Amino acid sequence: MLIKETDYGTPIRLSTNLVTLTIDGQEVTVPEGTSIMRAAAEMGTKVPKLCATDSIEAFGSCRLCAVEIEGRRGTPASCTTPVENGLKVWTQTGKLAKLRRNIMELYISDHPLDCLTCPANGNCELQDMAGVVGLRDVRYGFKGANHLDAQKDESNPYFTFDASKCIVCSRCVRACEEVQGTFALTIDSRGFASTVSAGQKEDFLGSECVSCGACVQACPTATLMEKTIIEAGQPEHTVITTCAYCGVGCSFKAEMRGTEVVNMEPYKDGQANHGHSCVKGRFAWGYTTHQDRITKPMIRAKITDPWKEVTWEEAINHAASEFKRIQAKYGKGAVGGITSSRCTNEETYLVQKMVRAAFGVNNVDTCARVCHSPTGYGLSQTFGTSAGTQNFDSVREADVIMVIGANPTDAHPVFGSAMKKRLRQGAKLIVIDPRRIDLVKSAHIKATHHLALKPGTNVAIINAMAHVIVTEGLVKEDYVAERCDMAEFNRWRDFIADKRHAPEETEKYTGVPAAEVRKAARLYASVNNAAIYYGLGVTEHSQGSTMVMGMANLAMATGNVGHIGAGVNPLRGQNNVQGSCDMGSFPHELPGYRHISTDSVREQFNAAWGVTLDPEPGLRIPNMLDAAIDGSFKGLYVQGEDIAQSDPNIQHVTAGLAAMECVVIQDIFLNETANYAHVFLPGTTFLEKDGTFTNAERRINMVRKAIPPMPGYADWEVTIMLSNALGYKMDYSHPSEIMDEIAALTPTFKGVSYARLEEMGSIQWPCNDAAPDGTPTMHIDKFVRGLGRFMITEFVPTEERVGPRFPLILTTGRILSQYNVGAQTRRTENVAWHPEDVLEIHAHDAEERGIRDGDNVAIVSRVGETSLKAVISERMQPGVVYTTFHHFGTGANVITTDFSDWATNCPEYKVTAVEVRLSNHQSEWQRENALFRQASRRINKAAE
Numbered sequence: 001m002l003i004k005e006t007d008y009g010t011p012i013r014l015s016t017n018l019v020t021l022t023i024d025g026q027e028v029t030v031p032e033g034t035s036i037m038r039a040a041a042e043m044g045t046k047v048p049k050l051c052a053t054d055s056i057e058a059f060g061s062c063r064l065c066a067v068e069i070e071g072r073r074g075t076p077a078s079c080t081t082p083v084e085n086g087l088k089v090w091t092q093t094g095k096l097a098k099l100r101r102n103i104m105e106l107y108i109s110d111h112p113l114d115c116l117t118c119p120a121n122g123n124c125e126l127q128d129m130a131g132v133v134g135l136r137d138v139r140y141g142f143k144g145a146n147h148l149d150a151q152k153d154e155s156n157p158y159f160t161f162d163a164s165k166c167i168v169c170s171r172c173v174r175a176c177e178e179v180q181g182t183f184a185l186t187i188d189s190r191g192f193a194s195t196v197s198a199g200q201k202e203d204f205l206g207s208e209c210v211s212c213g214a215c216v217q218a219c220p221t222a223t224l225m226e227k228t229i230i231e232a233g234q235p236e237h238t239v240i241t242t243c244a245y246c247g248v249g250c251s252f253k254a255e256m257r258g259t260e261v262v263n264m265e266p267y268k269d270g271q272a273n274h275g276h277s278c279v280k281g282r283f284a285w286g287y288t289t290h291q292d293r294i295t296k297p298m299i300r301a302k303i304t305d306p307w308k309e310v311t312w313e314e315a316i317n318h319a320a321s322e323f324k325r326i327q328a329k330y331g332k333g334a335v336g337g338i339t340s341s342r343c344t345n346e347e348t349y350l351v352q353k354m355v356r357a358a359f360g361v362n363n364v365d366t367c368a369r370v371c372h373s374p375t376g377y378g379l380s381q382t383f384g385t386s387a388g389t390q391n392f393d394s395v396r397e398a399d400v401i402m403v404i405g406a407n408p409t410d411a412h413p414v415f416g417s418a419m420k421k422r423l424r425q426g427a428k429l430i431v432i433d434p435r436r437i438d439l440v441k442s443a444h445i446k447a448t449h450h451l452a453l454k455p456g457t458n459v460a461i462i463n464a465m466a467h468v469i470v471t472e473g474l475v476k477e478d479y480v481a482e483r484c485d486m487a488e489f490n491r492w493r494d495f496i497a498d499k500r501h502a503p504e505e506t507e508k509y510t511g512v513p514a515a516e517v518r519k520a521a522r523l524y525a526s527v528n529n530a531a532i533y534y535g536l537g538v539t540e541h542s543q544g545s546t547m548v549m550g551m552a553n554l555a556m557a558t559g560n561v562g563h564i565g566a567g568v569n570p571l572r573g574q575n576n577v578q579g580s581c582d583m584g585s586f587p588h589e590l591p592g593y594r595h596i597s598t599d600s601v602r603e604q605f606n607a608a609w610g611v612t613l614d615p616e617p618g619l620r621i622p623n624m625l626d627a628a629i630d631g632s633f634k635g636l637y638v639q640g641e642d643i644a645q646s647d648p649n650i651q652h653v654t655a656g657l658a659a660m661e662c663v664v665i666q667d668i669f670l671n672e673t674a675n676y677a678h679v680f681l682p683g684t685t686f687l688e689k690d691g692t693f694t695n696a697e698r699r700i701n702m703v704r705k706a707i708p709p710m711p712g713y714a715d716w717e718v719t720i721m722l723s724n725a726l727g728y729k730m731d732y733s734h735p736s737e738i739m740d741e742i743a744a745l746t747p748t749f750k751g752v753s754y755a756r757l758e759e760m761g762s763i764q765w766p767c768n769d770a771a772p773d774g775t776p777t778m779h780i781d782k783f784v785r786g787l788g789r790f791m792i793t794e795f796v797p798t799e800e801r802v803g804p805r806f807p808l809i810l811t812t813g814r815i816l817s818q819y820n821v822g823a824q825t826r827r828t829e830n831v832a833w834h835p836e837d838v839l840e841i842h843a844h845d846a847e848e849r850g851i852r853d854g855d856n857v858a859i860v861s862r863v864g865e866t867s868l869k870a871v872i873s874e875r876m877q878p879g880v881v882y883t884t885f886h887h888f889g890t891g892a893n894v895i896t897t898d899f900s901d902w903a904t905n906c907p908e909y910k911v912t913a914v915e916v917r918l919s920n921h922q923s924e925w926q927r928e929n930a931l932f933r934q935a936s937r938r939i940n941k942a943a944e
């Protein structure tokens with residue numbers, strides 16, 4: 001069945017003051033501020049409309065929604081007229097019918113009459129309204145001045161703009177402004193000549209448009225239309241599922257024809273995205289059926305051999321016998337596994353269970369190691385939970401928003417749009433980032449303070465802010481006394497009040513003027529609702545965990561934890577990075593962040609799994625690679641992660657992989673790590689399986705199978721087969737049974753089940769007897785650990801120092817159109833926006849080196865060298881260069897070092913001392929890797 005959400009015409013109002021009126025003789029009560037149109041829709045009466053839709057404020061231009069109100073003259077527009085107590089409204093009268101027919105007649109006289117062959121046929125509001133008002137004839141004919149020859153803009157890879165069908169309702173313009181916050185569209189000219197325009201005479205692709213799709217969704221006609229629907233036709237059924245890209249976790253309607261996806265439309269009832277999307281989730285799903293998909297299992301004896309396609313049975317038995325052989329020869333601890341933050345909770349749970357129960361070791365880790373492991377450590381030390389404190393909607397009540405080391409408009413775009421909306425309403429913004437990210441200054445947004453610190457000095461800045469708050473009497477003493485451990489607080493107060501933390505002292509490391517830090521600290525402390533949002537620019541440092549604790553200290557000192565509009569919120573990178581951590585993917589923690597050395601916890605799992613778990617934590621990813629190079633670690637199972645592209649110091653990673661005797665990769669494509677593998681198990685995309693993802697707000701969202709798994713099995717089924725072949729029996733017939741086991745063994749998931757998820761749409765953990773409907777805001781009355789704990793956060797500069805050989809600092813990040821290692825987005829039309837990784841460099845640094853915009857440059861660190869194109873960028877400060885890591889050939893992580901966070905080993909991706917110089921050739925690594933890659937990816941196909 002095709003799911004069509006109700007369009008109430010105008011946005012919901014949340015006032016607690018209620019208003020009662022009568023519409024068509026029926027009484028209805030709604031919140032104050034609601035439009036008459038919406039009040040009517042809530043009682044089931046659809047007033048005809050064209051220019052209104054409930055994702056944007058009403059505009060009142062088409063007049064089709066006119067109504068009559070007793071005692072009032074004229075026919076007011078119901079979309080712009082608010083309800084009042086006692087109003088008597090009529091929506092269907094002879095006068096209104098005539099008026100509406102006249103309006104429709106004018107619209108249709110300037111509209112192509114190709115309804116039967118139009119791609120929107122059957123899903124067009126103009127067509128519907130012509131029917132609703134009973135239009136039978138157009139008295140003006142079709143020969144007058146019209147727009148029927150207007151040119152089509154097909155520049156955007158994903159949607160077309162056919163101006164001949166535009167009714168200039170401006171829903172697209174308002175969606176771009178209000179929902180997305182990009183302000184890319186305008187209505188050019190006036191009256192009959194008015195047209196929708198993307199920027200100053202540019203086409204969509206060349207404009208400011210970020211291809212979020214909000215305008216396409218808002219358009220009531222076929223003017224803005226998805227190319228996939230134009231090609232495949234209107235969908236015939238819907239599967240509601242969750243985006244598999246970033247940690248926002250947007251809900252989507254996969255709109256299907258049979259087993260073919262024709263459109264991904266953001267789901268209005270999605271509790272994380274409320275019907276909005278970004279270019280990745282909305283449009284970049286073509287990779288799921290890309291010709292590069294590997295759908296048959298493969299094995300080989302040596303990594304220089306060609307791959308051989310085999311049956312599932314052969315591949316699984318081979319992998320299992322290799323792991324058993326290695327354990328028999330080198331000891332139990334010679335093998336391990338890596339879970340994926342891309343896979344479902346259920347799949348991740350099974351992989352860690354297999355490693356602990358079937359391998360009998362705790363050598364399990366996850367890609368969160370290299371992104372948000374300091375979040376887990378830092379927030380659990382201070383607050384008692386390894387997760388963010390709020391839901392996304394909380395930002396609607398923030399008065400000050402502090403964004404630290406995150407770039408939400410690129411990496412978490414739907415949340416970025418929600419944040420921008422709040423900023424346009426007047427919330428103040430502080431950005432702490434070495435780069436001038438979009439949020440610092442963009443359409444109708446301007447940061448009050450941008451603290452453009454030197455990379456690696458986060459802790460110095462946060463300490464300086466805390467120093468100001470403590471020494472200027474800005475601490476919320478009551479809150480601290482009531483909610484926090486006073487002995488720890490007093491210790492911290494003495495520490496932070498020391499003058500070495502004063503902004504005037506830290507300025508010499510951070511480069512940020514002391515006065516700016518003081519003003520930012522005062523602003524943060526001056527309101528009741530100040531919220532911190534942070535990303536990998538906080539965690540991926542040698543002091544990542546210290547910085548997380550520094551932010552938590554600041555939030556506690558100012559009373560900004562435990563209520564809506566405040567909090568400390570990690571913006572998680574991958575779709576299920578929160579879930580993979582929750583599911584016990586770290587070597588020292590069982591599901592629910594319970595330490596493996598705790599006897600009572602282990603006993604619970606021993607009893608449920610029928611094993612005796614090792615009380616000692618196992619190896620982390622970097623330790624596994626070091627042990628492989630030392631010769632004591634020989635076998636690795638990796639599900640859905642590409643450590644040979646994503647992890648730092650690639651040459652060290654690949655040396656570790658090459659030293660192993662059995663590397664088993666489970667993925668959808670032959671990734672870079674698979675170049676070093678002996679067994680390849682084809683994986684499935686989010687469209688091919690059931691399960692759940694947990695987003696950055698701790699929200700557990702359903703993932704539903706829309707198409708059959710291309711390799712024949714979903715990933716969770718493959719792990720079961722492998723575990724069984726290893727001799728540890730697993731028996732589940734559906735992921736819901738795995739979730740039942742997770743809920744039984746994990747206190748924070750106790751109330752979670754597929755039935756509850758179906759009923760509620762999604763659930764934010766903790767969900768248990770104390771919070772049966774989940775927990776949108778954490779630590780409301782008290783911290784999870786009891787009393788909030790202030791931690792000492794001494795600033796220790798990273799050992800990675802600039803000097804004469806490497807005078808610049810390289811910092812890395814992501815951009816909007818590409819995702820992580822690019823395996824998916826590179827296989828979509830998103831390459832139109834980012835065909836290659838480039839090096840952003842400040843004009844001053846470029847000039848010193850004779851580098852012009854577009855030149856090829858070599859970038860060298862003490863661990864490696866690569867080459868790429870230079871782009872001179874105003875975003876950069878002198879002395880700092882920036883690149884992305886979306887393309888394997890660039891090898892950005894050949895340069896990053898293996899310095900890491902002191903507490904969690906999270907790599908220091910954000911600070912690498914480098915030199916940049918002009919170059920006309922590829923680096924040695926690039927040349928050798930290209931040759932090895934080519935040789936290692938040959939496949940001997942099985943006869944069909």
Ligand code: SF4
Nearest residue numbers: 166167169170172219
């Ligand atoms: S493109 Fe669509 S939404 Fe925009 S003005 Fe034209 S008809 Fe309205």
Ligand code: SF4
Nearest residue numbers: 176209210212213215
């Ligand atoms: S796709 Fe998004 S950014 Fe582009 S014009 Fe439409 S609403 Fe604006």
Ligand code: SF4
Nearest residue numbers: 243245246250278281
């Ligand atoms: S914001 Fe994130 S979850 Fe939402 S559509 Fe974009 S990539 Fe997907």
Ligand code: FES
Nearest residue numbers: 060062063065079
């Ligand atoms: S829908 Fe109300 S004026 Fe257009």
